[in-house]
Amino acid sequence: MVEWLNTSLASLPLPSFIVLIKQRERVEETLKMHSFGYRANALLTFAVTILALMCAMASLTDNFNSPSTSAQVQVLNINWFQKQPNGNDEVSMTLNISADLQSLFTWNTKQVFVFLAAEYETPKNFLNQISLWDGIIPSKEHAKFWIHTSNKYRFIDQGSNLRGKEYNLTMHWHVMPKTGKMFADKIVMPGYRLPEEYR
Structure with a gap:
């Protein structure tokens, strides 16, 4: 889709050109958001949060031991x-x-x-x-x-x-x-x- 935008920009009038530039920026941002690095970071953050929650729960259960x-x-x-x-x-x-x-x-x-x-x-x-x-x-x-x-x-x-x-x-x-x-x-x-x- 990005390649199609690159070939189409030269033949457009100025207002349409600006609109397509913005659309291209949105597409590139979307592609960045779904990159491997972004997904790995999201997964790691989720895993660390769950681990911290489990550690806190494990520590709290000791209070019930008599x-x-x-x-x-x-x-x-x-x-x-x-x-x-x-x-x-x-x-x-x-x-x-x-x-x-x-x-x-x-x-x-x-x-x-x-x-x-x-x-x-x-x-x-x-x-x-x-x-x-x-x-x-x-x-x-x-x-x-x-x-x-x-x-x-x-x-x-x-x-x-x-x-x-x-x-x-x-x-x-x-x-x-x-x-x-x-x-x-x-x-x-x-x-x-x-x-x-x-x-």
Whole structure:
């Protein structure tokens, strides 16, 4: 059609010539609008919009999940309890850690980071938190577990405050979604006490 317009322009009077020029511009614009690049751009925009909408919906569904978790920790043995040369108390202990965190997993859950911390108060610090063990749970099948271990990280106080000290063992977890915001929660297990004397 554009070729036909090109051959017809020379034989027309001026007003008709202007009309045909405008028609030609419209035809060229229409051809541009239906070019491969234009169609690919429209398809990509539509796909990205749908993907963003699906991600938002996946993130929102996590708000309807009410997990029911459980955890237990047994302190089987105080392997040693000593005062370091710098004056800080240090403890090594053997633990049985069991937990059922399967209900944390939804179709939007990528993985769960979990750690066990000893928490206690001292005159110097309102909250002392020492990580004893941690792990990454990659799937629901691995979220119910039992572990027999010594503390993975050193239990060292900032001072000599641990003799006879009461402390909590707290299991913390951070749920990492495939899309959306990460959220965290914990189970506090109170009632633990360290020995009165060094061993």
